Amino acid sequence: MSAGWMLLKKFVASPSTIGSVMPSSRFLVRTMMSGIDWSRTQRIAELGAGTGVITDAIDARRHPGSRFLCFERDPMMRRDLARRYPGVDVQDDAFTLCGRLAEVGVTSLDCVVSGLPFANFTLSCQRRLLDDIHQCLAPGGMFMAFQYTRQIQPYLVSVYSGLDSQLVWANIPPAFVFICRKPTTPGQGSPD
Numbered sequence: 510m511s512a513g514w515m516l517l518k519k520f521v522a523s524p525s526t527i528g529s530v531m532p533s534s535r536f537l538v539r540t541m542m543s544g545i546d547w548s549r550t551q552r553i554a555e556l557g558a559g560t561g562v563i564t565d566a567i568d569a570r571r572h573p574g575s576r577f578l579c580f581e582r583d584p585m586m587r588r589d590l591a592r593r594y595p596g597v598d599v600q601d602d603a604f605t606l607c608g609r610l611a612e613v614g615v616t617s618l619d620c621v622v623s624g625l626p627f628a629n630f631t632l633s634c635q636r637r638l639l640d641d642i643h644q645c646l647a648p649g650g651m652f653m654a655f656q657y658t659r660q661i662q663p664y665l666v667s668v669y670s671g672l673d674s675q676l677v678w679a680n681i682p683p684a685f686v687f688i689c690r691k692p693t694t695p696g697q698g699s700p701d
C-alpha cells in the first residue's frame with residue numbers, strides 16, 4: 510500500500526488521532542528541514558512520524574553516529590518505520606517522551622520535530638506535551654512543528670527565545686511551520 514493510501518485509510522478510521530488526510534508535501538518537509546542546524550544536532554526526536562516522509566528526510570541528513578528517536582502511536586505505521594529505518598529508535602506514544610529518553614540514556618535533545626495534531630488534543634494534553642518537549646530540549650535546542658492552525662503559537666512565544674513561523678501553501682491542507690529555539694540562558698522565557 511502506498512504511503513498516501515495508508516494515511517488516508519488511517520484518517521478515515523480515526524481522523525482526530527491521525528490529523529491529516531495526506532502525508533506532508535516535499536515543500537513542507539523542505540521547510541521543516543531548513544530550520545535545523547545539522548552541524549549541532551546529535552540527538553533528535555520526531556513526534557508523529559506517520560508514514561515517514563519527515564523521518565526519511567531526517568535520516569538522510571543526520572550525522573552518522575547521531576541518536577534519532579521517532580514516535581508514532583499507530584502500530585502498523587510504527588512497524589513499517591522500524592522495518593524501513595533499522596538505525597532509528599522507533600517508539601510509540603509521544604506523551605511518554607521524557608520517560609523513554611531516560612530509559613534509552615539520552616539526557617537531552619538538540620532538536621524535536623513534530624507532525625503531531627496538537628489542535629486535536631485537549632488543552633491540558635497540549636500543554637503537558639509542550640512542557641515536556643521544552644523540558645527535554647537542551648539549552649539552545651530547536652523545536653520544529655507543523656500545524657494547520659496557530660493555536661499553539663502563544664505558548665511557543667512565551668517559552669522560546671526565537672520563533673519564526675512560515676505558511677507553506679503547497680501542502681494539503683496549507684500548514685504553518687513553527688521554528689523555535691530554547692533560550693541558552695535561563696530566564697529568557699519559561700513556562701508559567
Ligand SMILES: C[S@@+](CC[C@H](N)C(=O)[O-])C[C@H]1O[C@@H](n2cnc3c(N)ncnc32)[C@H](O)[C@@H]1O
Nearest residue numbers: 527528529532533557558559581582602603624
Ligand atoms: C498529521 S500526521 C503527520 C504524519 C507525518 N509526520 C507527515 O508529516 O506526513 C500525525 C501523526 O501523528 C500520529 N500521532 C497522533 N498522536 C500521537 C501520539 N500521542 N504519539 C505518537 N504519534 C501520534 C498519528 O498517528 C499520525 O501518524
